[in-house]
Amino acid sequence: DNGGSWTAFSPLTMASPVVITGLTNGTTYQVKLRAINGAGTGADSSGVSVTPVAPPMPIAPITPVAPPTPLAPSPSAPDSSAGTNSVPGNSVAILAQRAPRQQGDMLITTGVAPDGATSVVQIASGVSAQISLSQMALRPRATVRVATKCPITSKGVARSYTCKARLGAGMWALTTQARAGSTVVAQVATRARVKATKRTAVTG
Numbered sequence: 001d002n003g004g005s006w007t008a009f010s011p012l013t014m015a016s017p018v019v020i021t022g023l024t025n026g027t028t029y030q031v032k033l034r035a036i037n038g039a040g041t042g043a044d045s046s047g048v049s050v051t052p053v054a055p056p057m058p059i060a061p062i063t064p065v066a067p068p069t070p071l072a073p074s075p076s077a078p079d080s081s082a083g084t085n086s087v088p089g090n091s092v093a094i095l096a097q098r099a100p101r102q103q104g105d106m107l108i109t110t111g112v113a114p115d116g117a118t119s120v121v122q123i124a125s126g127v128s129a130q131i132s133l134s135q136m137a138l139r140p141r142a143t144v145r146v147a148t149k150c151p152i153t154s155k156g157v158a159r160s161y162t163c164k165a166r167l168g169a170g171m172w173a174l175t176t177q178a179r180a181g182s183t184v185v186a187q188v189a190t191r192a193r194v195k196a197t198k199r200t201a202v203t204g
Contacts, residue, residue: 025054095178095186105197107167109176113152113159114186117178120150122163126172144168150176169196 023029028051035042097111113120124146150163163176171193178186 023052025052027051092184093186095176095188097176097188097190100174100190100192102192102194105166107165107172107192107194109150109163109174109190111161111176111188113161113178115159116180117152117159117185118181119179120152120161120163120176121179122148122150122165122174122176124148124165124167124172124174126167126170167194169194 020031028049030047031050032047033045093114095111095114097109100107100109102108107124109122111120124144126144146165146167148163148165150161152159152161154160161178171191174190174192176188176190177184
């Protein structure tokens with residue numbers, strides 16, 4: 001008891017287990033039991049040494065941290081007049097190309113081919129584009145795909161190319177590729193809307 005005493009329980013407050021408060025952690029106490037009832041007070045029991053200790057601090061749960069977002073490659077900036085450009089892989093550069101323009105029933109795009117390119121090919125595809133009557137009868141609202149070979153013309157240090165395709169009215173997705181043999185070395189993707197003209201045949 002170390003000079004102090006506590007009432008563990010009485011006939012009016014029966015409780016189990018009995019909690020003794022006011023103790024100091026790390027200090028050893030002698031705990032004895034003494035019965036008290038209407039007949040009187042009993043003798044102390046033999047003492048038991050008790051040293052209270054503080055409960056361990058709870059460990060806060062670890063919040064998982066998401067991995068950082070990988071940085072996208074930063075290719076060189078294309079011609080500011082070009083359409084929406086895309087690079088399918090890190091090894092393929094962006095092909096410099098101006099925005100397509102319509103001249104009569106022809107869609108014309110121009111640009112500069114990189115050194116080492118031996119050919120430039122443009123592929124146009126559309127779903128609801130206006131096409132020739134024979135094609136419409138065979139494949140109504142079918143995807144139309146037109147491949148156009150684009151000549152490369154060397155003018156000084158620039159190796160310019162021009163793509164000309166006769167496309168029907170509608171929205172077209174254009175993919176222009178500069179190739180070295182069969183390998184694509186540069187590419188650009190754009191979208192172009194072709195207005196209706198008297199001619200509706202589709203040729204590349």
